[in-house]
Amino acid sequence: MGLVELFSEPAQRTRYRAGLCSAAALGLALLGALTYVPPLLVAYRSHGLWRTLAAYREQPSVRFRYEALLLATTAAPGGGLAWSTFPAFNRLQGERLRVPLVATREEDKNQDGKMDQLHFKLELPLKPAEEVLGAQLILTFSYQLHRMSTFVMQSMAFLQFFSPIPGSQLYVNGDLKLQQRQLLSHRGLDTRYNVSVINGTSPFAQDYDLTNIIAAYQDRNVTTVLADPNPVWLIGRAANAPFIINATIRYPVEVILYPFVPGFWEMIKFAWIQYVSILLIFLWVFDRIKKFVFQNQVLTTVPVTSASLTPSYKAHQS
Numbered sequence: 290m291g292l293v294e295l296f297s298e299p300a301q302r303t304r305y306r307a308g309l310c311s312a313a314a315l316g317l318a319l320l321g322a323l324t325y326v327p328p329l330l331v332a333y334r335s336h337g338l339w340r341t342l343a344a345y346r347e348q349p350s351v352r353f354r355y356e357a358l359l360l361a362t363t364a365a366p367g368g369g370l371a372w373s374t375f376p377a378f379n380r381l382q383g384e385r386l387r388v389p390l391v392a393t394r395e396e397d398k399n400q401d402g403k404m405d406q407l408h409f410k411l412e413l414p415l416k417p418a419e420e421v422l423g424a425q426l427i428l429t430f431s432y433q434l435h436r437m438s439t440f441v442m443q444s445m446a447f448l449q450f451f452s453p454i455p456g457s458q459l460y461v462n463g464d465l466k467l468q469q470r471q472l473l474s475h476r477g478l479d480t481r482y483n484v485s486v487i488n489g490t491s492p493f494a495q496d497y498d499l500t501n502i503i504a505a506y507q508d509r510n511v512t513t514v515l516a517d518p519n520p521v522w523l524i525g526r527a528a529n530a531p532f533i534i535n536a537t538i539r540y541p542v543e544v545i546l547y548p549f550v551p552g553f554w555e556m557i558k559f560a561w562i563q564y565v566s567i568l569l570i571f572l573w574v575f576d577r578i579k580k581f582v583f584q585n586q587v588l589t590t591v592p593v594t595s596a597s598l599t600p601s602y603k604a605h606q607s
Contacts, residue, residue, distance in 0.1 A: 305583045305590035313588035317579070324575040328567035338563060339556045342472070343549035350433040351465060351540040353395055353407050354443065358487060358497065361387075361413060361532065362423040364455060370413065375489035378497045389413040389531070406539040412531040421532040423451030424459055425499060428538070429486050432513060438473035438547055442482035444513035445506060446538055450520045457526030458533040463518035467543045470510040475547045482509055 307313035332338045358373040370387040373379060379386050390412040395404040409428065415421065426448050434440040448461050473479065486506055488496045495501055506512060515538065526532065582588055 302594070304593045306593060307588075307590045311589075313583075313590045316582065316588045320575055320579055320582075324571050325568065328564055328571050331567050332560070332563045335563075339560045340549045342546060344544050344546050345437055346542050347434055347436045347545055348401070348403050348542045349467070349540060350403050350431075350435065352404060352431045353393060353409075354429045354431055355393065356429040356485075356487065356489070357391070357411075358427040359389070359411065359413070359534075360425040360499070361421050362425075362451065364420045364422055365418070370419075372413075373487075373489075373497070375487065375497070377490060377492055381492075381494050381497070387413060387415075404540060406537060409534070409536040409538065411534040413534070414531045415526075417528040420455035420526075422453065422455060423449065424532075424534060425449040426534060426536075427487065427499075427502065428536075430465065430513065432467075434473070434543075434545060436545075437475045438479065438545055439477065440473055440479045440511070442480075442511060443484060443486055444482075445486045446513065446515040447503065448515055448518055448520070448536065450522060452522050454522075454524055455526070456522045456524050456532070457530065458523040458535060460521040460523065461515075461518045461534070461536040461538075463515045463537075464539045464541045465513050466516040466541065467545075468512045468514055469546055473511070473545060473547045482511060 305313070329338075356374050358375070358378065359371065361370040363369045369385065371378075371382045371385045372387055372389055392410045394408045396406050396408065397403065398405045407428075411426075413421070428446045428448075430444050430446065432440075432442050432444045444465075446463075446465055448463075450459055450461075487502055491497070583590060583592075
């Protein structure tokens with residue numbers, strides 16, 4: 290039977306020797322530093338050595354606060370109609386005040402104890418000659434997070450639509466989305482924005498001006514916004530029919546961002562993977578450099594060659 294090669298090894302091995310304080314020893318130390326330190330710098334400068342930001346998904350606890358402020362623009366001289374759930378605002382409106390019929394219903398579709406959406410319907414009574422050309426509506430909510438960030442605030446959804454053609458109904462269907470300009474703390478209770486969006490007890494008209502309300506609200510670092518409302522403007526209103534606002538507002542699962550403060554071992558768990566992946570490239574490159582330097586005597590050393598014993602020679606010696 291013919292023989293096949295099962296294993297092979299180098300016939301000889303060369304060792305390069307020099308003094309501890311020689312140029313060759315210093316050169317080897319420099320090559321070692323260039324092998325292991327730059328991968329650490331590359332991983333760090335690429336902003337991925339360890340995590341500083343974390344995210345998680347949570348279904349917020351949202352409840353409608355039964356607070357609303359409505360401004361309806363009409364074709365008649367004088368501007369329009371207004372109404373709110375704040376008596377102080379209503380007293381300021383005079384003849385512009387028009388009390389609507391409001392129906393609301395919150396629904397927990399998956400029966401998890403948290404509301405999933407709000408159905409809001411407002412019927413604004415109109416005189417036969419009145420026509421609505423647009424509407425602006427503010428609805429306020431209580432918004433809470435509990436899983437990682439314990440966060441409580443009062444927020445709002447603002448919807449508006451205008452048309453040159455008088456309408457009979459405005460239909461809106463959107464999501465109450467969380468907007469973060471800063472990371473939420475993952476420790477303690479955060480209630481800095483648990484204040485009314487609208488100062489409903491104020492007797493001053495400027496406190497109910499939409500420009501002032503929205504400007505103060507947008508100064509917050511954490512807000513909610515009615516995203517993708519997809520408004521539908523329906524026309525063709527009967528003489529005695531009311532103008533209707535029909536809104537469906539969903540409370541979606543949110544991705545919450547918070548600062549990542551890891552322990553030592555948790556930090557190492559993420560850091561070493563990135564460091565080693567870069568280090569392998571440097572090890573391969575500098576191994577070739579070291580072979581070239583010592584084999585070509587770029588740095589003076591004393592080469593010592595040890596020949597490997599072959600099986601036949603070993604048998605002869607025995």
